[in-house]
Each structure stands twice: as C-alpha cells, then as structure tokens.
Amino acid sequence: MGFGLVGALALTSCGGGDDGGDGGASGSASSPAATSSASGSGSGSAGTGGGxxxxxxxxxxxxxxxxxxxxxxxxxxxxxxGLFVTGGTVCSGTAGEDSGTRTIRLTCTKDDTSRASGTVESVDGSALKVTWSGERGTETYTRAEGGRLPSGLPTAGLGQ
Structure with a gap:
C-alpha cells in the first residue's frame, strides 16, 4: 500500500466528536468494482469555490x-x-449543493485539473459515482468502513 493512501486512511480515522450517522454495521462487504472511465472532453476548469x-x-x-x-x-x-492519489497528487476543496445539484470542487497539486469540479451522479451506502468535468470523466468510489479498505479493491503494486 502506498504511503499516500496510508496517510489518507490515517487522516480519516482521526475523526472529531461525530458519532457517524451510518453506525458502521457492515458485515461481509460485497464491494462494487471501483472503476474509472474517461468520458470527459479533456478540458477542465480549476474550480476553487464550493457549492x-x-x-x-x-x-x-x-x-x-x-x-x-x-x-x-x-x-x-x-x-x-480532500482527495489523495498515490504518487503525490493531493487536492482540497469543498463538497455541497449548488442549485439542488451535489458538487465537489477541488484544487490539486501538480497542476492537476482533471478532478477540479465534479457532480455527484449517485450515492448509496457503499458506492459514490462522480462525474468530473475534466478529462477524468466518471469515477465510481467504494465506501471505506472504519478506516479499512473494502474487500476486492485491487491494491497490489499501487504507487510503484
């Protein structure tokens, strides 16, 4: 596991006083595939404001x-x-609603604008689908429960 992911997971396990509305009742995790498909056009805006x-x-x-x-x-x-990619990209910004649409706006290191502005297409207890306005296109994320990686997530050789 790459250092960036370890740091991101350690960061998420340092929660404040939130009792976490989900309760963490997750028995065996049937993990949806974490995928990325580029369907965007290649031009991205460096959105820094939040919804x-x-x-x-x-x-x-x-x-x-x-x-x-x-x-x-x-x-x-x-x-x-916040968004962290093994290999060094670090992004920070906001998540919120803008005119009824859930949005994520990030500013990233390394002049990476591929995830500068995203629209949440769907979210449930285990999967989050975001369409980024840049070249990245649509990505599907799997929820990490209790600071642990979900089963089935390919991690061997990442960040090398």
Whole structure:
C-alpha cells in the first residue's frame, strides 16, 4: 500500500466528536468494482469555490477507487473535501449543493485539473459515482468502513 493512501486512511480515522450517522454495521462487504472511465472532453476548469449548502450525510466519509493503476481516496467531512492519489497528487476543496445539484470542487497539486469540479451522479451506502468535468470523466468510489479498505479493491503494486 502506498504511503499516500496510508496517510489518507490515517487522516480519516482521526475523526472529531461525530458519532457517524451510518453506525458502521457492515458485515461481509460485497464491494462494487471501483472503476474509472474517461468520458470527459479533456478540458477542465480549476474550480476553487464550493457549492452553497452542505453535502448530504450520504456523501460523508472516506471513499476509495483505483484509476490509472493508482489508489484514489476521496474524503468528505462536512463541507470540506480532500482527495489523495498515490504518487503525490493531493487536492482540497469543498463538497455541497449548488442549485439542488451535489458538487465537489477541488484544487490539486501538480497542476492537476482533471478532478477540479465534479457532480455527484449517485450515492448509496457503499458506492459514490462522480462525474468530473475534466478529462477524468466518471469515477465510481467504494465506501471505506472504519478506516479499512473494502474487500476486492485491487491494491497490489499501487504507487510503484
């Protein structure tokens, strides 16, 4: 497991006084495939502002995916969002609602604008689907419960 993912997971396990609305009742995890498919056009805007309002409780938590052979961790706490990719990309920004649409707006290191602005397409107890306006396209994330990686997430050789 790459250092960036370990750091992201350690960061998410340092929660404040929130009793976590989901309760963490997750027996055997049937993990949906964490996938990435580029369907965007290749032009991205470096959105730095956040949506107004707060992200719904369904977005709260740690979400994991793989893209281009690297682990991606998306962490949403309140209206704050952070994204970490093995290999060094770190992003921070906001998650919220803008005119009834759930959005994620990030500013990333390494001049990476592929995840600068995203729209939440769907979210349930175990999967989050985000369509990024940049070249990244649509990514599906799997919820990480209790700071643990979900079963079935390919991690061997990531970040090398």
């Amino acid at each position: 107004t309002g707060t992200a719904s409780d369904g977005l709260q938590g740690s979400w994991l995916a793989t893209a281009d052979g690297k682990a991606v961790a998306l962490v949403i706490t309140g209206t704050q969002a």
